[in-house]
Amino acid sequence: MDDVIAVEGLRKVFRTPFRRRRVEAVKGVTFQVRRGEIFGFLGPNGAGKTTTLKMLVGLIRPTSGRARVLGGDPGTLEVMARVGFLPEQPYFYDYLTPGELLDVFGQVFGLPRALRRQRIDSLLDLVGLGDAKGRVLRKFSKGMLQRVGIAQALLNDPELVLLDEPMSGLDPVGRKEIIDLMARLKDQGKTVFFSSHILADIERLCDRVVILHKGEVKHAGTLKELLTQGERKEILVAGELPDGLSGRPGLLATDRVGPGVTRLAVESAAADAMLRALLDARLEVLQVADRGITLEELFVKTAGSGPVGAREVAG
Amino acid sequence: MKGLFGSPRRVAAIARNTFIEAGRNRAFIGLGIAAIGLVASSMAVSGLAIADQMARVLVDFGLFAISLLEVVIAVTMGVILVFKEIDRKTFYVVLTKPIRRSEVLAGKFFGLAAILAIALVLMAAAWVGSLLLRDVPLRHDMVQALVLTWMQALLITSVALFFSSFASPVLSGVFTLGVYLAGTSIYVLEDLLAGRKGMLATNEAARAVAKAAVVGLPDLSVFNLGKELILGIPIGWDYVAAAGAYCAGWIVLFWALAALIFERRDFA
Ligand SMILES: Nc1ncnc2c1ncn2[C@@H]1O[C@H](COP(=O)(O)OP(=O)(O)O)[C@@H](O)[C@H]1O
Ligand SMILES: [Mg+2]
Numbered sequence: 001m002d003d004v005i006a007v008e009g010l011r012k013v014f015r016t017p018f019r020r021r022r023v024e025a026v027k028g029v030t031f032q033v034r035r036g037e038i039f040g041f042l043g044p045n046g047a048g049k050t051t052t053l054k055m056l057v058g059l060i061r062p063t064s065g066r067a068r069v070l071g072g073d074p075g076t077l078e079v080m081a082r083v084g085f086l087p088e089q090p091y092f093y094d095y096l097t098p099g100e101l102l103d104v105f106g107q108v109f110g111l112p113r114a115l116r117r118q119r120i121d122s123l124l125d126l127v128g129l130g131d132a133k134g135r136v137l138r139k140f141s142k143g144m145l146q147r148v149g150i151a152q153a154l155l156n157d158p159e160l161v162l163l164d165e166p167m168s169g170l171d172p173v174g175r176k177e178i179i180d181l182m183a184r185l186k187d188q189g190k191t192v193f194f195s196s197h198i199l200a201d202i203e204r205l206c207d208r209v210v211i212l213h214k215g216e217v218k219h220a221g222t223l224k225e226l227l228t229q230g231e232r233k234e235i236l237v238a239g240e241l242p243d244g245l246s247g248r249p250g251l252l253a254t255d256r257v258g259p260g261v262t263r264l265a266v267e268s269a270a271a272d273a274m275l276r277a278l279l280d281a282r283l284e285v286l287q288v289a290d291r292g293i294t295l296e297e298l299f300v301k302t303a304g305s306g307p308v309g310a311r312e313v314a315g
Numbered sequence: 316m317k318g319l320f321g322s323p324r325r326v327a328a329i330a331r332n333t334f335i336e337a338g339r340n341r342a343f344i345g346l347g348i349a350a351i352g353l354v355a356s357s358m359a360v361s362g363l364a365i366a367d368q369m370a371r372v373l374v375d376f377g378l379f380a381i382s383l384l385e386v387v388i389a390v391t392m393g394v395i396l397v398f399k400e401i402d403r404k405t406f407y408v409v410l411t412k413p414i415r416r417s418e419v420l421a422g423k424f425f426g427l428a429a430i431l432a433i434a435l436v437l438m439a440a441a442w443v444g445s446l447l448l449r450d451v452p453l454r455h456d457m458v459q460a461l462v463l464t465w466m467q468a469l470l471i472t473s474v475a476l477f478f479s480s481f482a483s484p485v486l487s488g489v490f491t492l493g494v495y496l497a498g499t500s501i502y503v504l505e506d507l508l509a510g511r512k513g514m515l516a517t518n519e520a521a522r523a524v525a526k527a528a529v530v531g532l533p534d535l536s537v538f539n540l541g542k543e544l545i546l547g548i549p550i551g552w553d554y555v556a557a558a559g560a561y562c563a564g565w566i567v568l569f570w571a572l573a574a575l576i577f578e579r580r581d582f583a
Contacts, residue, residue, distance in 0.1 A: 014583065051583075057411045060581040080413040087407040093332065095339040107328035108412045152408060 003068075004160050004191045005033035005056065010065035012051050025051040027215035028065060033193055038186050038205055040223075041195040042299065043212035049195035050088050052212070053164050056193075057085045070160060081109070084153035088164040088195075090145055094138035098129055098148050101137065102155055109156045123151040128177065142169040150181070161185060163194040167202075179205055199295050203227075209295075211302050218302045227292045233271040234291045235264040238284040245277055261286065321418035329414075329422020330429070337392060337430045346391065347434055350384040354441045370451045371545050377442040378460055378541045381435065385468035388434055390491045392427055393475025398484040406582055417574030420476055424469075424570065431468045435461060459550040460540050466562040467538035471495055473569040480573040481580070497528065498535035505529055533565045 012026040026048040033039045041049050054060045055067055058075015072079040092101050099120055106116035124130050127147040132140070137148065146169045153161055166182075167175045179201055182192050196202060203223060211219040211226075219226050232252060241254055241262050250270020257263045266274045271288070278285055293301075320326075337343045354377060400406045410416060439461050446453060474494050478487035504525045507515045514521050537558050540550055 054583065059407060059410060060583050061579075075411070077413040077415070080411060083411075085408070085411045087404065087411075090408060091403050091405055092408060093336065093405055095336055096332075100335075104328055104332045105408075105412060107331075108325050108409075108414050110324060149408070 002035045003032040004035050004070060005031075005039075005193060006066075006068045007031050007052070007056075008066045010052065010055060010067055011063045012048075012055060012060065013063045014051075025215055026055070026062075029210075029212070029215070029217055031210050031217060031220055033191060033208075035191055036186065036189055037207040038182055038192045039194070040202060040206035040209035041193060041212065042197070042199065042209050042295075043195075043218075043302075044197055044299070046214075047197075047212040048215040049197075049212055050164055053085075053088075053162055053195060056162060057083065081156065082159045084156060084158035084161045086146075086149045086153040086161075086163040086166055089142070089168070090149035092137050092145065092148060092152075094140075095136060097134055097136055098124060098140075098151070099133045101148065102152060105152055105155055111156070119155060119157075120151075123154055126154075126181070127151045143171065143174055146170060146174075150178070154185075158190065160191045160193065163192070165196060165198075166194050167196060167198055175201055199299055203295050211299065213302050219298065223295065226298060227295065231268050231290070231292055233266050233268055234287075234289045235266060235271070235274065235278070235285060236287040237262050237264065237278055238286055241283075242281055245281060248274060248277065250274060265291070321415055321421055325414045325418045326422045326425060329409075329419055330425035333396065333423050333426025334429050336396065337426070343392065343430075346388060347437065350388065350434060351437050351441050353384060354380050354438045355445060369449060373446055373449060373451050374457075375541045375545050377445070378457075378464070378544065381438045381442060381461070382464040382467060382539060382541075384438060385431055385435060385464055386471050386495055389427065389431060389468040389471040390475050390488055390495070392430065393423075393472045394479050394484045394487045394491065396423060396427070397476060397479035398487075401582070410582060415574075416577040416580075417570070420480070420570060420573050420577060424472060424476060424566070427472050428469055431465060431472065435465050435468075454544070454547075456544055456550045459552065459555050460544050462555055463538040463540060463550075463558055466559060467535055470533055470535070470538075470562050470565050470569075473566040473573075477569040477573040477576075480577045494532060495535065498533045499539070501529055501532055501534045502536045505534075533561075537561055 008030050010026055010029045011024070014023040014025055015021070016023075029048070029052060041052070043049055051060070055062050056069055056074050057080070058073075067074050069079050070082055093104075096104070102120040102123065103116055106120065111119065121130075121133075124133055127150050129144065129147050129151070132144065137145070140148065146166070150163070150166065153163065163182075166178050170178065175198075182194065182205060185192050206223055208222050209220070209226065210217050236257070238260055239262070240260075241264070245251075246254065248270070250267040251274065252265040252267060254262055254264050264274070268290075275285065275288065400409070409419060443453065443457075471491060471494070475487060475491045478490045482490065504515075507513055508522065508525055508529065510516060515525050516522075542548075543550060
């Protein structure tokens with residue numbers, strides 16, 4: 001039993017006290033995170049990622065279901081001593097400098113003074129805030145606060161790191177740095193569990209993922225499993241697709257990719273028949289390639305093919 | 316029994332941070348300066364008084380101003396400091412550390428206690444200074460009266476923290492002031508209950524409510540000894556110690572209730 005996180009039938013219903021509205025933010029979610037893996041908790045805005053994470057750190061109580069973290073109950077002293085947590089859009093005591101803030105937390109963790117000082121310095125260097133050590137947090141940008149948040153999540157040298165949208169608020173360079181950092185944490189033997197609604201760059205990062213939508217797990221497994229399901233071929237042809245061909249079975253999508261070039265996405269099983277039909281129609285086939293589904297496509301498919309889902313993915 | 320009140324180290328970390336927060340907050344510093352100014356200017360009132368009553372006014376009014384301002388500071392800070400943490404979500408990174416919520420509350424309390432002590436010393440300095448200026452003789456009972464004033468502010472702080480553990484800041488402020496006003500006038504109820512006339516002697520329901528108030532609320536007249544000071548009745552350290560025990564009992568009660576509610580609360 002080396003599950004670092006075990007979640008079973010976890011549910012959370014929010015009740016707004018005066019308006020009689022119930023929001024079932026998480027609807028019976030089950031998944032396990034194994035020691036030493038990078039686990040992506042993915043889904044569009046409002047999927048219930050933050051709510052689930054808050055239940056994993058004891059900030060909110062589940063309505064029903066069970067969550068175990070490092071073999072214990074979420075939020076207890078013994079568990080939280082071994083966990084690092086980055087909240088979504090973190091905010092800190094803004095009258096402190098990052099060094100002072102980390103020192104307060106270091107005291108809470110019970111780290112001796114010398115170790116605190118040494119760890120704070122190296123962590124601030126690690127997240128690229130070595131030069132901003134003496135500045136008050138009030139003057140920090142969103143991206144800088146995100147970096148402070150990462151530093152405080154690593155202060156106790158945790159076994160398990162829970163990061164809620166660690167890439168948000170960062171530019172592409174910053175995102176790359178976080179991704180590299182997560183990979184390094186994994187190399188150190190730590191377990192990384194992070195949520196994200198942004199998929200750019202993370203495909204190679206995750207060992208396993210859960211895709212959450214409207215409070216339910218839609219997909220779970222290794223990325224390889226998820227991305228090879230529904231394998232397809234991509235065909236580039238010169239010119240436009242005649243009307244007669246656009247309704248053929250197995251044709252998943254067509255789009256114009258350049259002047260006079262059309263791209264077809266075709267189910268692998270239907271690819272031979274499609275190629276024959278294209279040649280019969282005297283179209284020039286420029287390229288045929290194998291292509292799995294991308295995480296982005298899977299995501300959009302999960303979120304519903306409407307423009308709202310697509311926008312959430314992009315946002 | 317070990318750990319009943321939590322880890323001193325963690326409580327101290329939060330207390331220190333609470334103290335720094337107030338020290339770096341311009342609004343709080345402004346409040347402090349205004350308080351000292353108020354005490355100093357309250358002394359100007361005495362200029363209007365008749366000469367032989369001057370000493371009385373200076374002593375009584377000065378002490379009352381200090382006690383009231385301590386309460387004002389206790390209520391505003393007690394309410395605002397907790398609300399700010401929830402509103403700005405700084406609690407997310409604090410409560411997810413290996414620390415009990417009761418320890419966070421205790422830390423806030425001790426940080427505020429230190430701030431109230433500093434405010435008290437500064438206001439007392441203004442008070443004593445103006446007494447010396449007018450040749451009013453100083454008595455060591457004044458120190459005891461001031462310590463009692465501080466205790467009252469500590470009790471009110473714990474009430475404010477209790478209400479902020481579940482109510483909005485405005486409601487918490489109103490409730491806390493309500494407890495202060497009721498607690499200040501509880502001795503009136505006790506007198507009425509002891510008497511043989513009036514509604515409280517005859518109406519059973521009214522009597523029950525009054526009794527509940529007497530039992531369920533701290534009697535703050537314990538901490539307000541301006542009259543004794545004027546009349547020259549000695550206060551004595553044994554009285555201060557007894558009042559301290561009474562005060563501590565109420566604080567622990569309010570802290571325990573606040574912790575109970577706070578532990579169960581969702582930080583969504
Ligand atoms: N405190 C709350 N009260 C009521 N509804 C909430 C609360 N927090 C979140 N929700 C709702 O729960 C759903 C999931 O939110 P959240 O967990 O923040 O999603 P995500 O992090 O995936 O964007 C949303 O519909 C959101 O509006
Ligand atoms: Mg979220």
